[in-house]
Amino acid sequence: xxxxxxxxxxxxxxxxxxxxxxxxxxxxxxxxxxxxxxxxxxxxxxxxxxxxxxxxxxxxxxxxxxxxxxxxxxxxxxxxxxxxxxxxxxxxxxxxxxxxxxxxxxxxxxxxxxxxxxxxxxxxxxxxxxxxxxxxxxxxxxxxxxxxxxxxxxxxxxxxxxxxxxxxxxxxxxxxxxxxxxxxxxxxxxxxxxxxxxxxxxxxxxxxxxxxxxxxxxxxxxxxxxxxxxxxxxxxxxxxxxxxxxxxxxxxxxxxxxxx
Amino acid sequence: xxxxxxxxxxxxxxxxxxxxxxxxxxxxxxxxxxxxxxxxxxxxxxxxxxxxxxxxxxxxxxxxxxxxxxxxxxxxxxxxxxxxxxxxxxxxxxxxxxxxxxxxxxxxxxxxxxxxxxxxxxxxxxxxxxxxxxxxxxxxxxxxxxxxxxxxxxxxxxxxxxxxxxxxxxxxxxxxxxxxxxxxxxxxxxxxxxxxxxxxxxxxxxxxxxxxxxxxxxxxxxxxxxxxxxxxxxxxxxxxxxxxxxxxxxxxxxxxx
Numbered sequence: 001x002x003x004x005x006x007x008x009x010x011x012x013x014x015x016x017x018x019x020x021x022x023x024x025x026x027x028x029x030x031x032x033x034x035x036x037x038x039x040x041x042x043x044x045x046x047x048x049x050x051x052x053x054x055x056x057x058x059x060x061x062x063x064x065x066x067x068x069x070x071x072x073x074x075x076x077x078x079x080x081x082x083x084x085x086x087x088x089x090x091x092x093x094x095x096x097x098x099x100x101x102x103x104x105x106x107x108x109x110x111x112x113x114x115x116x117x118x119x120x121x122x123x124x125x126x127x128x129x130x131x132x133x134x135x136x137x138x139x140x141x142x143x144x145x146x147x148x149x150x151x152x153x154x155x156x157x158x159x160x161x162x163x164x165x166x167x168x169x170x171x172x173x174x175x176x177x178x179x180x181x182x183x184x185x186x187x188x189x190x191x192x193x194x195x196x197x198x199x200x201x202x203x204x205x206x207x208x209x210x211x212x213x214x215x216x217x218x219x220x221x222x223x224x225x226x227x228x229x230x231x232x233x234x235x236x237x238x239x240x241x242x243x244x245x246x247x248x249x250x251x252x253x254x255x256x257x258x259x260x
Numbered sequence: 261x262x263x264x265x266x267x268x269x270x271x272x273x274x275x276x277x278x279x280x281x282x283x284x285x286x287x288x289x290x291x292x293x294x295x296x297x298x299x300x301x302x303x304x305x306x307x308x309x310x311x312x313x314x315x316x317x318x319x320x321x322x323x324x325x326x327x328x329x330x331x332x333x334x335x336x337x338x339x340x341x342x343x344x345x346x347x348x349x350x351x352x353x354x355x356x357x358x359x360x361x362x363x364x365x366x367x368x369x370x371x372x373x374x375x376x377x378x379x380x381x382x383x384x385x386x387x388x389x390x391x392x393x394x395x396x397x398x399x400x401x402x403x404x405x406x407x408x409x410x411x412x413x414x415x416x417x418x419x420x421x422x423x424x425x426x427x428x429x430x431x432x433x434x435x436x437x438x439x440x441x442x443x444x445x446x447x448x449x450x451x452x453x454x455x456x457x458x459x460x461x462x463x464x465x466x467x468x469x470x471x472x473x474x475x476x477x478x479x480x481x482x483x484x485x486x487x488x489x490x491x492x493x494x495x496x497x498x499x500x501x502x503x504x505x506x507x508x509x510x511x512x513x514x515x516x517x
């Protein structure tokens with residue numbers, strides 16, 4: 001079984017006005033399921049893509065979250081929903097996140113320091129959201145990459161919530177070495193594999209396969225390509241592969257998985 | 261026809277074995293890897309020299325290995341000479357030996373690793389005059405300030421408009437800048453390398469044009485099949501355009517078609 005922990009879905013994709021855009025048309029939930037089937041992915045964790053202005057107005061991701069909830073209600077066996085808010089919206093962000101985790105029963109949320117412009121070290125903005133994660137017992141994913149989303153800034157946060165799983169989306173982007181160091185300093189950091197690293201062998205050996213979960217970044221990357229990259233990674237055992245492709249994520253979301 | 265515009269081969273790889281996904285120390289090993297990925301030909305150059313037991317700061321040994329490999333597989337291995345321009349006259353001597361005596365067909369340089377700025381016309385002028393005279397493409401590592409962010413290459417491209425310049429890695433995180441530079445300069449091509457996301461490659465094809473984007477993998481640090489798949493899976497890029505990117509653009513650069 002394969003669980004893809006990083007998939008973007010929702011109305012922002014239909015109005016995507018940036019000139020580096022989606023590769024796969026994911027306008028309807030059926031498009032998403034077809035893409036998953038095509039790559040052999042059984043379960044996807046879906047989250048709202050970046051809101052980038054234009055005709056579609058959704059700066060605090062409220063419409064986006066509603067769409068995630070709708071898709072997950074229709075296909076609870078295939079989709080796990082993550083909410084998203086902009087921490088700069090303060091009390092409004094907290095309120096929207098409570099709606100996501102309470103009313104919508106979403107299983108986690110994603111925050112993006114780079115796009116939504118905040119620092120993971122900003123306790124005033126971030127801790128109230130983390131406290132909701134603790135209250136609802138759900139994991140949190142942070143986009144990671146360059147400043148202001150570099151892995152170093154997740155260390156204090158991860159230590160402040162040391163018994164809570166925090167996913168480093170894209171495992172630092174190109175700052176792989178930073179991602180590994182941060183993960184060594186904070187055992188509750190989980191690295192999501194999407195990104196553009198050449199080879200995973202060294203980092204998997206260094207940290208242990210239990211620290212990684214497979215993610216594609218779909219529809220901005222082809223899930224098939226990301227799976228192929230992992231498949232072609234030398235020095236990864238069959239057991240480690242299963243851990244990364246599904247086992248670790250299943251444990252994170254409390255899923256029972258049938259042996260494959 | 262698939263031509264990989266970014267291939268490393270030679271003894272220098274021994275210095276960073278742990279980063280290699282498979283062996284490409286010898287011509288035979290490289291050809292086996294290319295066969296497995298159905299790659300017809302590659303632009304082949306020495307990997308970066310990073311100290312250790314193997315001492316080759318001026319890339320003479322690295323170039324020598326490429327020379328013998330290209331002699332053995334003339335249709336598969338297109339030899340690119342690698343030099344460190346900071347070596348001045350010595351670099352020019354090595355370049356001329358490879359171009360005039362060994363008949364290398366292109367030049368590769370790495371501003372970040374070899375620590376020179378890509379817009380340093382004083383340093384690069386003599387090398388580019390050889391490229392101009394012999395109609396040789398020049399391929400560069402690209403990436404970050406202060407040596408090789410995409411915009412720096414516009415100065416070079418404007419100064420030597422007949423020399424095809426390939427920007428490896430699509431400018432790394434500066435893909436938008438790389439697109440602009442390619443749009444402004446007829447002779448600037450964008451080379452994918454292994455790090456580029458499918459969305460970045462797609463944006464380059466759509467905005468700079470399929471005739472300006474070239475497939476390159478950076479093997480043996482990555483499986484070239486993965487990079488080829490990124491291009492092949494694109495639904496709104498025609499087969500003609502995919503063929504251009506996967507090999508025909510480079511083939512035209514070298515008068516192979």
